[in-house]
Amino acid sequence: MNRRIIVSADAESRLNAARDWIESYPADTELLVLANSNEAGNNLHLSLVASRGAAFGVKRLSLNVLASRLAQRKFSESGTTPATNLSxxxxxxxxxxxxQSASKLKYFEPVAAKPGFTIAVARTLAELRMNEIGPKALKRLERGGKDLAAIAxxxxxxxxxxKLSDRSTLFQTAIASIESEENSSYIDLPILLxxxxxxSVLEQQLIQTLALRSPGVLATIPHGDENTTKALQTALKAATELSTNVGAVPTSLDYVKQHLFEDSAPNPSKLDSSVRLSNWPGEPRECIEIVRSIQTEAAQGVPFDQMAVxxxxxGEYRAHLDEAFARSDIPAYFVQGITSPDPAGRAMLALLACAADGLSAKRFAEYLSLGELPPPETPKDIESEWVASNDDLVQTAFNFEEPDVEPAPVPLPVADTEKSDVIDGALRTPARWERLIVDSAVIGGKDRWERRLNGLAxxxxxxxxxxxxxxxxLVxxxxxxSRDLKxxxxxxxxxxxxxxxxxxxxxxxxxLAHLRxxxxxxxxNPEGVMATLADLEPMSTVGPVSxxxxxxVLDSRLRxxxxxxxxxxxxxxxxxxxxxxxxMSFQVVFVPGLAERVFPRKIVEDPILPDLQRxxxxxxxTTRGDQRDGERVALRLAVGSARERVYLxxxxxxxQQSRPRVPSFYALEALRAAEGELPGFEQVAA
Structure with a gap:
């Protein structure tokens, strides 16, 4: 059987190898392409169509979506529902x-009620389950092992x-279902990884099981990703092939790809225009300068979609970049979207806090202050506001792609400021009403609300x-x-x-019914809240819940x-x-944040399961050593994705802290790999 693993520091070399491998098959051959993202799979397919004129039967999926589709029939027969990350x-x-209520936690008892504890435990348990580590192995651990085993x-x-399936159960079911007749369209196909x-172990097992039924497999791996290399060598039982793409006259970018984090170095030479390093006073200014450089590159003929940041x-840069792109009127595609404070989510949390505090007037005033009140004429229909979950573990066998053209915004009715009770999401209220109806105390129920409001009237x-x-x-x-009070x-x-x-x-x-x-x-604007509630739909049968x-559960997601x-x-x-x-690869790539504790990020040990126990x-x-290697792979990926130029x-x-920052060792290492000599901090700052 044909099994190949190609390792390269250059993304374009890996993509060329993938294209050549696909083009070795007839244009109507069914192929399975497993990519890290939809964008990567779609870009590869479009480049194939551009070069060949046509390509049929190329299935482009992520590993999560493939596992979901393979397990779909068994889940349907057993009545099992895939659980989202939030579920x-x-x-x-x-x-x-x-x-905790039964006083069965000992080691974790002092921190069990802390806000971040649940999320930390969920992250650790998800990793343990994906590596098939059960409670028996955890019980043997001296510190916290029994508590963690009890939780698991x-x-x-x-x-x-x-009847919920987390990601580990999903992968186990997918592996067991590969031989099923309904999954015949995904097996016995040439596979591109x-x-x-x-x-994780389960990801490796799924690939290994698929590869056993495949007539040919090609895997491409970025240079330096040792964990993936070892896993695929085991799964495919194949050796790696090293691929390079250095021109007749190597550029500084070629040198960086070749020597970054290696013991080798090029002959000393000056930095050319393919690698640029600059520094700016703060992240906002840095983002503005990135956008200016994008404008310069675009003026020289580089398409917008051939540039990447x-x-x-x-979290440090997304909001600043969003503002900089908006001010410059440059279209940007934020692959993970934009994260910003959500008034609707915070309004919902304020209402839940109001209910929890005995219908507190102070909490209700917080809700009113967020400007999220619906206009009186808005239809109160749950079905019209229904939103599907975006979690890829619950995707069906069909792809629903959004249209290229965004629908035109529907203008909101203009409220009559003299007659309408709700104006731009805010309610007419008498001045200092909360101070008038309560004496800084919690209102004890609906009856007291009504009595106090009637008394004020x-x-x-x-x-x-x-x-x-x-x-x-005065009158x-x-x-x-009085009208505002009404x-x-x-x-x-x-x-x-x-x-x-x-x-x-x-x-x-x-x-969920009450919250919807x-x-x-x-x-x-309930759309964001409704999307979060959709992620919890698989939990419908679980209870009782206080x-x-x-x-x-909702606090971290709705803020x-x-x-x-x-x-x-x-x-x-x-x-x-x-x-x-x-x-993916781009002509020009921008990599901001090469400062200490930003890139690389601060390496911290898992608070639930320390490295010694791992x-x-x-x-x-994953240990701290793996995190360090992951940071190095990240810089290799970023630099390797650039074909012509990289801006560091x-x-x-x-x-925020009003103190100077210094470039990280990674910035110095990139210059060493490009110029052949390690520069000093003074040279970099200049």
Whole structure:
């Protein structure tokens, strides 16, 4: 059988090898292309069509989507539902809460109620399950092993009871289902593994099982990704082939690709225009200068979609880049979308906190202050606001692609500022109403809300009656506040009644029904909240769940809204994390943030399962050494994806802490690989 593994530091070399391999088959041959992302698979397919004129039967999938499709029939027969990442986190939260309530946690008891504990445990358990490490192995660990084993056991029981499948169960079911007749369209095909990153035993097993039935397999791997190389060598039982792409006259970019993080170095030479290193005073200015350089490259004929900005720390740069691109009117494709504070999500959290605090007026005032009140004429229809989950573990066998042309925005009705109770998402309310109806205390229920609001209305009426005839301005002010109070009563009392009817304990299915109804009736823009609730749909049968657990699960997801791109990448500058560039190449690449603790990021040990214990139970679990190697692979990926030029930059000032920054060792290493000599900090700063 034909099995090949090609390793190269140059993305274009790997893509050329992939194209040549596909073109060795007739144009109507069915092929299976497993890529790291949809963008990588689509770009490769379009380049094939451009060169051959036609290509039929090329299935382009990610490993997660392929596993989901292979397991689909068995899940349907057993009634099992794939759990989204948020659903799995909710199961972990429920398990921790149950053990903590029963006083069964010992080692983790002091931190079990901390906000980040559930997410940290969920991340660790997901990794353990993908490497088939069960509770028995965890029990042997001296520090926290019994607690972690108890959580893992309860999580497994909850998943089984609710007929939920996490990612590990999905992959196990996919492996067991490969021989099924309904999966015949995915087996016995030539397979291309395009720059896949293999991080677990189950991923390796799925590839190995597919490869056993394949007449030919080609795998491309970025140079330096040793974990993936070892996994694919084991799965495919093939040796690696090293591929290089150095021109007759090597450029500085060629030298960087060849010598980065290697013991070798080129002969000393000056830096040419293919590698540029600059520094700027802070991330906002750095992003502005990146956009200016993009304008310069575009003026020289480089298409927007042949330029990419690759981020090792997206959280530090995404918002600044979004603003810089918007100000310059340059179209950008943010592969993971834009993350920004979500008023609707925070309004929902404020309402849940209001219910949890006994219908607190202070929490209700927080909700009103966020400007998320729906106009009275808005239809309150849950079905019209339904949003599907975006998690790739629950994708069906069909692809629903969005149209290229975005629908024109529907203009909102203009409210009459004199008559409408809700204006631009804000409610008419009398000044300092919350101070008037409560004495900095929690309102104890709907009845007290109604009594206090009625009392305030009576106070306004009495003051109007007692006003002297010449106090017309005062009377008009009191009448205006009385009208505003009526608007508050008409809106707040039904909503407070709805909050008072939230259950104390209920299944997730009941909670989702209540939360969806609350969203469409209390939020101006409920789409983001509805999408989050859709991710929890697989949890419907799990329960009973308390309001406190609901708040714990939703808190981190609803505070910030990630808006995924609605348009395709073509004609736009590609912006995304470095790992998203696997299987892709661009003429010009920008890599910002080459400062200490930004690129490379600070390496921290897993707080739940330290490295010493990880090495004790399984050699493939990620340790700090693997994280360090991953940071190096990231820079290799970023530089290797550039065909003509790479811009490296770093902020020389930490704006938030008002202190100077220095370039990271990675910036110095890139210059050493390009020039043949290690520069000093003074040379880099100059």
């Amino acid at each position: 799995f986190t909710a199961v972990v939260a429920r398990s921790i809460h149950s053990l 056991t309860l999580v497994d029981e909850e998943l089984t009871r609710a 395009l720059d896949l990153a293999i991080h 690759l981020l090792n720390s997206p 009576n106070e306004f009426t009495l003051r109007i009656q007692e006003a002297a005839p010449e106090e017309e301005a 008009e002010s009191l009448r205006r506040q 608007a508050l009563r008409d809106f707040a009392l039904p909503l407070v009644e709805r909050l008072s009817k939230l259950p104390t304990n209920a299944s997730w299915g009941e909670w 109804e609350l969203s469409v009736n209390a939020l101006r 309001l406190n657990e609901v708040q714990l 910030d809204l990630r808006v995924k791109p609605k348009t395709r990448q073509y004609g736009r500058v590609f912006v995304g994390p470095i790992d998203a560039v696997r299987g 090495n004790e139970i399984h050699p493939l679990l 930059s770093y902020p020389r000032i930490d704006v």
